Amino acid sequence: MKDIKLLDDTLISLLRMPEDQRTAEVIKGHLTLATVAAGLKPEGLTDLQLEQMQLASATALLANQLGDGFTYRTNLRIGPGLAGVELFASIEAGDTRFTGFGCSAAGVLARLREAIAAHGLAPASKLKPPREANRSPLRHLPRHRHKENA
Numbered sequence: 215m216k217d218i219k220l221l222d223d224t225l226i227s228l229l230r231m232p233e234d235q236r237t238a239e240v241i242k243g244h245l246t247l248a249t250v251a252a253g254l255k256p257e258g259l260t261d262l263q264l265e266q267m268q269l270a271s272a273t274a275l276l277a278n279q280l281g282d283g284f285t286y287r288t289n290l291r292i293g294p295g296l297a298g299v300e301l302f303a304s305i306e307a308g309d310t311r312f313t314g315f316g317c318s319a320a321g322v323l324a325r326l327r328e329a330i331a332a333h334g335l336a337p338a339s340k341l342k343p344p345r346e347a348n349r350s351p352l353r354h355l356p357r358h359r360h361k362e363n364a
Contacts, residue, residue: 220272221251227275240274247271266290266301269319273303276326280335283307305330 228236228244246267249255255264270288277286284307291300303322304313312333314325 216253217251221248224248224251224271224275227278231278243267243271243274247275262290265319269301269303269322272319272323273305273326276323276330277305280305280307280330 224244224247228241228248231240250264250268266288270286273286273288277284284305286303286305288304289302291302300315300317301319301322302313302315303326304311305326306312310333312326312329314322314329316322316325
């Protein structure tokens with residue numbers, strides 16, 4: 215299943231990231247998320263590993279959108295008392311911490327976004343593409359304004 219919006223957002227985010235922030239781990243995370251968003255399965259990974267890698271990559275993007283000072287953490291929890299496998303993610307800065315649990319990366323991200331929205335924060339708005347220059351030769355003609363007759 216393809217998620218074209220996630221694929222585009224992930225690749226654009228990686229390209230716009232300052233070069234000093236592009237560590238090998240960050241690049242690998244973005245490319246893994248892009249691969250999964252494109253509907254491809256990286257060789258040798260199980261579905262659970264894909265979910266965990268997708269969660270880590272998406273959480274990194276979300277923390278980056280919230281601004282400087284926010285860090286993230288993801289875990290896979292397996293143990294007694296848990297119904298199956300549970301993924302966990304947290305985003306924090308200082309005393310502020312947002313957490314999400316779930317059995318899928320999408321579920322955990324939804325809970326993280328709910329916690330962030332309940333706190334009143336929102337990820338930074340996407341950059342608008344620059345306006346294209348008006349190259350029409352008609353732009354040099356004088357404009358006549360129509361006066362309304364009352």
